Amino acid sequence: MxxxxxxxxxxxxYEGLFHREAVRRGLVPSSTGRDKLSVRNALRQDGRDEDFTLLQGYVYGPGILEAxxxxxxxxxxxxxxxxxxxxxxxxxxxxxxxxxxxxxxxxxxxxxxxxxxxxxxxxxxxxxxxxxxxxxxxxxxxxxxxxxxxxxxxxxxxxxxxxxxxxxxxxxxxxxxxxxxxxxxxxxxxxxxxxxxxxxxxxxxxxx
Ligand SMILES: [Mg+2]
The missing domain is CATH 3.40.50.1000 (HAD superfamily/HAD-like)
Known part of the structure; x- marks a missing residue:
């Protein structure tokens, strides 16, 4: 097999990590849902797709070791x-x-x-x-x-x-x-x- x-x-x-890093960067309030989708949706609603792309680059890069x-x-x-x-x-x-x-x-x-x-x-x-x-x-x-x-x-x-x-x-x-x-x-x-x-x-x- x-x-x-x-x-x-x-x-x-990555769930907790997207949230933690987004809050640390001041992108979303800590009351935003802890999952990745909630963080992405919160940023997209404000037209801040680019902030999410940058966040994702960090989380999938050096940030990954925290996940x-x-x-x-x-x-x-x-x-x-x-x-x-x-x-x-x-x-x-x-x-x-x-x-x-x-x-x-x-x-x-x-x-x-x-x-x-x-x-x-x-x-x-x-x-x-x-x-x-x-x-x-x-x-x-x-x-x-x-x-x-x-x-x-x-x-x-x-x-x-x-x-x-x-x-x-x-x-x-x-x-x-x-x-x-x-x-x-x-x-x-x-x-x-x-x-x-x-x-x-x-x-x-x-x-x-
Ligand atoms: Mg996958």
């Missing part, structure tokens, strides 16, 4: 590998932010994976981390690596017309933003994803 995992907002939990992994993600990767599965991290990520300081976002992502234990000995080999500057390259890599499953936080990505048909789509939706999404298997936590993929729950993937 080969499992592909998206990076931003699937492994990395935790989603609870259970590391454990699921470890158990998948122990069960003999291959695991890839496949991300659509430009090398530099669209605006603002030219942080190396690929370097920041690899550093985060290292610091959070995903690249520790016996864990992911560095060559299984595929950071693709273009969306179509991310879609292609999911097919090329032969992913049986792919976990992503964006339904629009999983439902893309060019998504490899042989790969089963798993939607990671920790905040329940996509409760109405009927066409995808939806998971609220990595614990649930682990149970599904490792055969501990209903509809176990490894039994099928």
């Amino acid at each position: 080969i499992v592909g995992i998206d990076f931003d907002n699937t492994l990395v939990d 935790p992994a989603y609870p259970g993600a590391l454990d699921v990767v470890e158990r998948l590998l122990a069960a003999g599965c291959s695991v890839y991290v496949i991300s659509h990520k430009t090398r530099r932010p669209y605006r603002g300081p030219a942080y190396d976002l690929h370097e920041a992502a690899r550093r985060w994976l290292e610091v959070r234990g995903f690249l520790a000995p016996g864990m992911l080999p560095p060559e299984n981390v595929l950071l693709e500057p273009a969306l179509d390259a991310k879609l292609r890599q999911i097919g090329t690596t032969g992913c049986s499953f792919f976990v992503d936080d964006l339904p629009e990505f999983l439902c893309h017309a060019d998504f490899p048909p042989a790969t089963e789509r798993l939607l990671f939706d920790p905040l329940g933003h996509h409760a109405g999404e009927q066409s995808l298997r939806r998971f609220a936590s990595w614990r649930e994803i682990g149970a599904f993929l490792l055969g501990e729950g209903d509809g176990a993937a490894r039994r099928s």
Whole structure:
């Protein structure tokens, strides 16, 4: 079994960080919702999209090291590998932010994976981390690596017309933003994803 995992907002939990950094920069009051969407919407309502783009460049760059992994993600990767599965991290990520300081976002992502234990000995080999500057390259890599499953936080990505048909789509939706999404298997936590993929729950993937 080969499992592909998206990076931003699937492994990395930025929610608190966007809010904290936006408040620190005086962009939003601390009463704004703590999730990324609330911060983005608050800035967009005021026509401050550029402030959000700059904020995102920082958070996906040097700020990333303050962001935790989603609870259970590391454990699921470890158990998948122990069960003999291959695991890839496949991300659509430009090398530099669209605006603002030219942080190396690929370097920041690899550093985060290292610091959070995903690249520790016996864990992911560095060559299984595929950071693709273009969306179509991310879609292609999911097919090329032969992913049986792919976990992503964006339904629009999983439902893309060019998504490899042989790969089963798993939607990671920790905040329940996509409760109405009927066409995808939806998971609220990595614990649930682990149970599904490792055969501990209903509809176990490894039994099928
Ligand atoms: Mg994502």
